[in-house]
Amino acid sequence: MFSQAxxxxxxxxxxxxxxxxxxxxxGVKEVSAALDVPKYFLAKILQQLxxxxxxxxxxxxxxxFYLSEQNREATLKEVVECIDGPDxxxxxxxxxxxxxxxxxxxxxxxxxxxREGLHYQLKHQAIGDLAKRIEREEQKI
Amino acid sequence: MFSQAxxxxxxxxxxxxxxxxxxxxxGVKEVSAALDVPKYFLAKILQQLxxxxxxxxxxxxxxxFYLSEQNREATLKEVVECIDGPDxxxxxxxxxxxxxxxxxxxxxxxxxxxREGLHYQLKHQAIGDLAKRIEREEQKI
DNA sequence: TTAATAAAAGATTTTTTTGTCTTTTATTTT
DNA sequence: AAAATAAAAGACAAAAAAATCTTTTATTAA
Ligand code: FES
Ligand code: FES
Numbered sequence: 001m002f003s004q005a006x007x008x009x010x011x012x013x014x015x016x017x018x019x020x021x022x023x024x025x026x027g028v029k030e031v032s033a034a035l036d037v038p039k040y041f042l043a044k045i046l047q048q049l050x051x052x053x054x055x056x057x058x059x060x061x062x063x064x065f066y067l068s069e070q071n072r073e074a075t076l077k078e079v080v081e082c083i084d085g086p087d088x089x090x091x092x093x094x095x096x097x098x099x100x101x102x103x104x105x106x107x108x109x110x111x112x113x114x115r116e117g118l119h120y121q122l123k124h125q126a127i128g129d130l131a132k133r134i135e136r137e138e139q140k141i
Numbered sequence: 142m143f144s145q146a147x148x149x150x151x152x153x154x155x156x157x158x159x160x161x162x163x164x165x166x167x168g169v170k171e172v173s174a175a176l177d178v179p180k181y182f183l184a185k186i187l188q189q190l191x192x193x194x195x196x197x198x199x200x201x202x203x204x205x206f207y208l209s210e211q212n213r214e215a216t217l218k219e220v221v222e223c224i225d226g227p228d229x230x231x232x233x234x235x236x237x238x239x240x241x242x243x244x245x246x247x248x249x250x251x252x253x254x255x256r257e258g259l260h261y262q263l264k265h266q267a268i269g270d271l272a273k274r275i276e277r278e279e280q281k282i
Numbered sequence: 283t284t285a286a287t288a289a290a291a292g293a294t295t296t297t298t299t300t301g302t303c304t305t306t307t308a309t310t311t312t
Numbered sequence: 313a314a315a316a317t318a319a320a321a322g323a324c325a326a327a328a329a330a331a332t333c334t335t336t337t338a339t340t341a342a
Contacts, residue, residue, distance in 0.1 A: 007236040060339025095148040114255025201309025
């Protein structure tokens with residue numbers, strides 16, 4: 001479903017949402033250590049998210065990555081599409097050129113349900129809200 | 142979700158289920174042309190399925206691939222696991238070392254539900270039955 | 283205002299996946 | 313028995329994804 005880079009991106013964004021803020025930024029080193037993810041690879045991913053304004057960053061001492069209030073209103077769908085491209089949620093699970101209910105592949109009904117369930121959550125839940133839920137329910141990142 | 146090889150495998154097996162039989166075998170050339178899939182790559186995939194007794198084959202003139210009656214009783218789950226390995230249906234969508242409802246990641250609930258829907262179909266529907274449904278409902282492969 | 287810090291950017295390397303080509307082996311038809 | 317056919321096997325090449333390293337730029341704290 002998601003590329004390795006995209007999995008790292010989602011986890012990193014959620015980590016930032018929970019553990020960082022404008023006043024308490026987190027560096028690549030901290031995030032990569034906390035999530036047990038390759039440091040330099042993660043750096044690239046965070047850069048890409050930053051360029052696309054899905055996370056915020058500042059250079060220099062006491063600099064690092066964090067989520068602005070605006071960033072917290074975005075959704076993971078945007079994060080996913082920033083890394084894996086725009087077709088993640090509408091491509092056929094068997095790789096047919098188009099996915100549609102009019103011309104369904106044999107797995108379409110189930111695959112579509114799965115994909116849409118996930119899509120719906122990622123699309124409608126703000127990252128900030130997700131973070132609160134993670135803290136409340138003590139979910140793993 | 143599925144590797145390219147696995148997508149090709151599923152489609153090829155379904156093609157054989159619909160268009161081939163012990164009396165009317167299909168060669169790599171036919172299948173790759175019908176599904177618009179790289180020939181030599183598909184050959185490797187069919188070999189692997191054949192070695193694992195998920196499809197049948199014979200060499201020589203009028204040889205080719207087909208599904209025996211026994212093959213038709215198998216499921217696509219077995220095909221998928223033959224190509225992509227045994228963890229496809231129980232690994233965390235975010236790549237955490239284990240996926241469980243006790244230690245869920247933030248996407249677990251949706252991801253699990255979605256995955257299980259698909260898993261259930263692939264696990265409980267015999268390839269032979271799927272083929273009949275494909276013919277009946279004129280689904281695309 | 284200098285030194286230290288940390289992200290940004292760029293260039294490379296490694297690994298995995300995908301795809302191709304050639305040779306061998308089994309089978310069948312002539 | 314010989315020729316033709318088609319899968320099996322093995323070796324290889326190309327492309328994509330993942331991971332690493334180095335240099336540059338911006339910022340801040342001393
Ligand atoms: S057509 Fe294949 S998943 Fe929709
Ligand atoms: S724990 Fe992540 S999908 Fe189950």
